[in-house]
Amino acid sequence: MKYNFDEVIDRTNTNSLKWDGLEKLYGDKELLPLWVADMDFKAPQPVIDAIKKQAEHGVYxxxxxxxxxxxxxxxxxxxxxxxxxxxxxxxxxxxxxxxxxxxxxxxxxxxxxxxxxxxxxxxxxxxxxxxxxxxxxxxxxxxxxxxxxxxxxxxxxxxxxxxxxxxxxxxxxxxxxxxxxxxxxxxxxxxxxxxxxxxxxxxxxxxxxxxxxxxxxxxxxxxxxxxxxxxxxxxxxxxxxxxxxxxxxxxxxxxxxxxxxxxxxxxxxxxxxxxxxxxxxxxxGEEWLEQLLDYLEDNLTFLKNFVNERIPNVEVVEPEGTYLIWLNFRKLGLDSRELKKLIQKEAKVALNEGYTFGSPGEGFERINIACPRSILEEALVRIEKAIKKID
Structure with missing residues (x-):
């Protein structure tokens, strides 16, 4: 079957750590979350069907x-x-x-x-x-x-x-x-x-x-x-x-x-x-995975083109695997506190701060691109606007 990874699924009010946990973890529930490593996509249909069948059995x-x-x-x-x-x-x-x-x-x-x-x-x-x-x-x-x-x-x-x-x-x-x-x-x-x-x-x-x-x-x-x-x-x-x-x-x-x-x-x-x-x-699940990998590759291409063309003072570290992309913000000359403020307070986006991965991560941010392209684009536009204010 053909899967639609462009579909935007509302995950709020589902006890989602990624979405409903924003206020507790970041102090702002209005952030656009591209942080924790789960996807904003439905699981493969055979998995959904298997869970439904188990649920209908009624004994847990x-x-x-x-x-x-x-x-x-x-x-x-x-x-x-x-x-x-x-x-x-x-x-x-x-x-x-x-x-x-x-x-x-x-x-x-x-x-x-x-x-x-x-x-x-x-x-x-x-x-x-x-x-x-x-x-x-x-x-x-x-x-x-x-x-x-x-x-x-x-x-x-x-x-x-x-x-x-x-x-x-x-x-x-x-x-x-x-x-x-x-x-x-x-x-x-x-x-x-x-x-x-x-x-x-x-x-x-x-x-x-x-x-x-x-x-x-x-x-x-x-x-x-x-x-x-x-x-x-x-x-x-x-x-x-x-x-x-x-x-x-x-x-x-x-x-x-x-x-x-x-x-x-x-x-x-x-x-x-x-x-x-x-x-x-x-x-x-293999059919779903193969379609997912193609979609993630297109998201990565979109990310790289956007950053290269519109946020040239940010660099994408070319990944070989995963849907977690390492972004280098060091050219902005901001310390960790200033970079965190830029991303969260000015851009209103939730990413993973690089310093949390150890001191070599200072000046970096991790972004999760396993989301519909419209959400990825909105996050990048917000970051672009925030950076332009300090240029």
């Missing part, structure tokens, strides 16, 4: 995961990423960030160090600090247009008390789709220092044409046994509110340790609607 008791829950994902990973995953490697989690918290407690102790590659998804900092671990920043190298890993800095920071490295693959917010060669080099350093890699691959299906996502654990047996991969349909199919994620943990000892701690928290069961949605998405 405790839920289990059976073979039918994992089989569509296994087939999806094989077809989309040429990655053969065995069912026993998989374990359910009610979200990736909660899983990170369990992993941190299972494989490190209070006071141990965890490496993140900044600028990076800010909950990585929060979940580490909440569990009394020290965050070590391995800052990505930025040449003005492109980000790469700084392996020399990473090697220097591999002290004996570093236990984990959290990898964002594809990277949020800079949009890099790490190459196989980069991942091999990263893996060599981590294995040498016995540092377990936690690979957050939640954006793995949102890849632009010309780029290929490489699952870290698919590269070699050594990396397979030295990593934990976090996956979810939430970004791919816009199902974040269902809280259904899967971890790939091929190493038996690692898997048992994680599952024991997860069971102690009584968080091993998905909600009633997550199961049919999860299965339908991976079994029947």
């Amino acid at each position: 008791g405790y839920t289990i995961t059976t073979d039918s829950f994992y089989e569509p994902l296994i087939a999806w990973l094989k077809k989309r990423h040429n990655w053969e995953v065995e069912k026993e490697w998989l374990t359910f989690s009610p979200g990736i960030v909660p899983a990170l918290s369990v992993i941190i407690r299972a494989f490190s102790d209070p006071g141990d160090k965890i490496i993140v590659q900044t600028p990076v998804y800010y909950p990585f900092f929060k979940v580490a600090k909440q569990n009394e671990r020290e965050v070590i920043e391995n800052e990505l190298h930025f040449d003005g247009t492109h980000y790469t890993m700084d392996f020399e800095d990473l090697e220097r920071k591999m002290t004996p008390d570093v236990k984990l490295l959290i990898l964002s693959n594809p990277h949020n917010p800079v949009g890099r789709v790490w190459t196989k060669e980069e991942l091999i080099k990263l893996g060599e350093i981590c294995r040498k220092h016995n540092v377990l890699i936690i690979s957050d691959e939640i954006h793995c299906d949102l890849i632009r044409k010309g780029y290929t996502h490489t699952p870290l654990a698919a590269i070699s047996e050594e990396l397979r046994d030295h990593s934990i991969t976090c996956l979810a349909p939430s970004k791919t199919f816009n199902l974040a509110g269902l809280y259904a994620s899967t971890l790939v943990i091929p190493n038996h000892d690692h898997r048992m340790k994680f599952q024991r701690l997860l069971q102690n928290q009584a968080t091993t069961s998905p909600n009633t609607f997550a199961v049919p949605a999860f299965e339908a998405a991976y079994r029947e």
Whole structure:
């Protein structure tokens, strides 16, 4: 079927964090929200149909995961990423960030160090600090247009008390789709220092044409046994509110340790609607995804053309994947407080401030382009007008 991604769907008064949470989070409910990473699009129709069928059943008791829950994902990973995953490697989690918290407690102790590659998804900092671990920043190298890993800095920071490295693959917010060669080099350093890699691959299906996502654990047996991969349909199919994620943990000892701690928290069961949605998405959602990727590519082209032509003192960092675009405002010469005021108070747009992703994000903003083009255009026009007032 043909999906209409131009349709503007009113999400207000639906308990939407993105829309209804504006006043609490930003102090202004009139902002146009292009911040948190969910889409303003309806999920694939097969997912909607599966949820409706479950709702009509009328009994919403405790839920289990059976073979039918994992089989569509296994087939999806094989077809989309040429990655053969065995069912026993998989374990359910009610979200990736909660899983990170369990992993941190299972494989490190209070006071141990965890490496993140900044600028990076800010909950990585929060979940580490909440569990009394020290965050070590391995800052990505930025040449003005492109980000790469700084392996020399990473090697220097591999002290004996570093236990984990959290990898964002594809990277949020800079949009890099790490190459196989980069991942091999990263893996060599981590294995040498016995540092377990936690690979957050939640954006793995949102890849632009010309780029290929490489699952870290698919590269070699050594990396397979030295990593934990976090996956979810939430970004791919816009199902974040269902809280259904899967971890790939091929190493038996690692898997048992994680599952024991997860069971102690009584968080091993998905909600009633997550199961049919999860299965339908991976079994029947590919047609929707392919149309989505085309629409996102057109939105990106629109964004780049608009910025280049009408806001030339802002730069778009060319993404390779995800629908989260990293915008460079440094030419404006504003500090973080001034930039925040410009975007929120003057332009009346809600973006993610770059500094929240770590100090290398100072002067940047993250914009979510997974919305109807009319909303994206309105946000850019507002930003353009606000910048012209200070020129």
